[in-house]
Amino acid sequence: MSFLSSTRALGLFKGLSLGPVIQVRTATKKVAGSKTSMKDSAGRRLxxxxxxxxxxxxxxxxxxxxxxxxxxxxxxxxxxxxxxxxxxxxxxxxxxxxxxxxxxxxxxxLSPELRLPTPHFEPRVRRLGYVPIEDEAKASFEEQNLKRKDHLLRPTILKELQERAAKRQAIVEQYKEQLKTIVPELSDNELSIAAERLSNVKNHLKNGVTLPDAQATVTSIHLQDLKLQNKKGAISPEEYETSNSNYLSLIKKVDSSVSFDNKYQLTKFLTPEARQGKLDELEAQLQSLTEGKGKDSKKQLSKVLDMSTLITPAEKKLLHAKYVKPLLPLNHGLAKSVTKRWNYEKKRVEPLA
Missing domain, CATH: 2.40.50.100 (RNA polymerase II/Efflux pump adaptor protein, barrel-sandwich hybrid domain)
Incomplete structure (x- = not known):
């Protein structure tokens, strides 16, 4: 095509109406394709x-x-x-x-006929799930088989148990000797039962239980043991009734004759009036010792309080605060420093100048 014919064609092309022009951009280099993980984990079989x-x-x-x-x-x-x-x-x-x-x-x-839940105040049905081992060698192996930790601790545990049993037996024998002088009319069998009972009462007292509560707890445990022996057939119903009545009469005789001091030694039973009289005598003795002055007087007061087996630890603290180290009044002199101390009379913490 010549130059003239191309110019005319261009003019004809410009006269045409082609609508909006859309720009298209093409890629100039290759792009790496992306791969997304569409996998899912397996179900957990819940x-x-x-x-x-x-x-x-x-x-x-x-x-x-x-x-x-x-x-x-x-x-x-x-x-x-x-x-x-x-x-x-x-x-x-x-x-x-x-x-x-x-x-x-x-x-x-534990069995097909049982229904759950078991009534709240009834005992649970238990089963060990064990079967007897007929082979003596296997039975002996199972009896001696322990975990390594238990096997290493076994000598120490056995030694501690033997020491505790020896201490307990020594206390029972000591209580027997003391009961012979306090309640001489008891027989040998009654002495053994009473000493064992007093040893159990002492353990409850050391845990902070009052004497009436400790005696009631030990009594209920012993009677419950007798009832279980009767149910298991270890003793006959007649023996159960006899043992029950004998034990109740024995504790009535012992508890009305024997009590404990603050060092858990047996003493003769004191009525509240007699005990209050002895406390008054002790306080009068302390009052007479407070008339002296100096360190010797305070040492004597502390010694009298330590030697007294009648007062309880709480009463000892009250008497110590009253006579050995009495609380000074709050308006005593000028305050250089203020500290807080427990006021045993008012049962509260108060500032002390």
């Missing part, structure tokens, strides 16, 4: 692993869950990932507990 009334073994998983949607019931436990498993062989039960109405429980009944 949910119940045993149905209602299904027999299970010890350690068998009952439920896998996220969170505690179900709680472990009787003969079941829960792991750190909220997995509930059986702790006894038996039959699975899904149930509700009226004491926890907002919780659902999974438990294991």
């Amino acid at each position: 949910g119940a692993k045993a149905a209602e009334n299904e027999p299970v073994k010890t350690g068998q998983i009952l439920m896998r869950q996220r969170g505690t949607r179900f709680y472990p019931g009787e003969n079941a436990s829960i792991g750190k990932d909220h997995t509930i498993y059986a702790t006894e062989p038996g039959y699975v039960r899904f149930y509700l507990d009226p004491f926890h109405p907002n919780r659902k429980f999974i438990g294991v009944a």
Whole structure:
């Protein structure tokens, strides 16, 4: 085509109306393709692993869950990932507990006819799950088999138990000798029972229990043991009634004749009036010793309080604060420094100049 013909074609092309012009940008270099991971993890297989009334073994998983949607019931436990498993062989039960109405429980009944939950104030049904071992060698191995930690600690534990038993027996023998002088009409069998009872009462007293509560606790435990022996057939009903009545008459005789001092030694029983009279005599003695001055007087006061076996630790603190180190009045002199001390009379903390 010549120059003239191309110019005319260009003019014709400019006269045409082609609409809006769209700019298209093309890639100038190759781009690496991206790969997204569209995979998903496998399911965790959550949910119940045993149905209602299904027999299970010890350690068998009952439920896998996220969170505690179900709680472990009787003969079941829960792991750190909220997995509930059986702790006894038996039959699975899904149930509700009226004491926890907002919780659902999974438990294991020890026999097919049992239903859960067990009534709240009734004893739980227990089963060891053991079978007798007929082979003597295997039986001896099972009896001696211990974990390494228990095996290493066994000599120490046995030694401590023997020492405790020896100390307890020494206290019982000491109480027997003291009872012979305080209550001489007791027989040898009654002395043994009374000394054992007083040893148990002393243990409760050392734990901070009052004397009447300690005596009542030891009495109820002994009577309950007699009742269990009767139920097991170890003693006949006639022997149970005789032992029960003899024990009640014995403790009535002993408790009305024997008491404890503040060092847990046996003393003759004192009525509240007689004890108050002895306290008045002690306070009069302390009052006479306060007339002296100096360190010797305070040493004598402290010695008298330490030697007295009649007063309780609380009464000793009160008398010590009253006579040995009496509280000064709050308006005593000019205050250089202020401290806080316990006022035994008013039972409160007060500032002391």
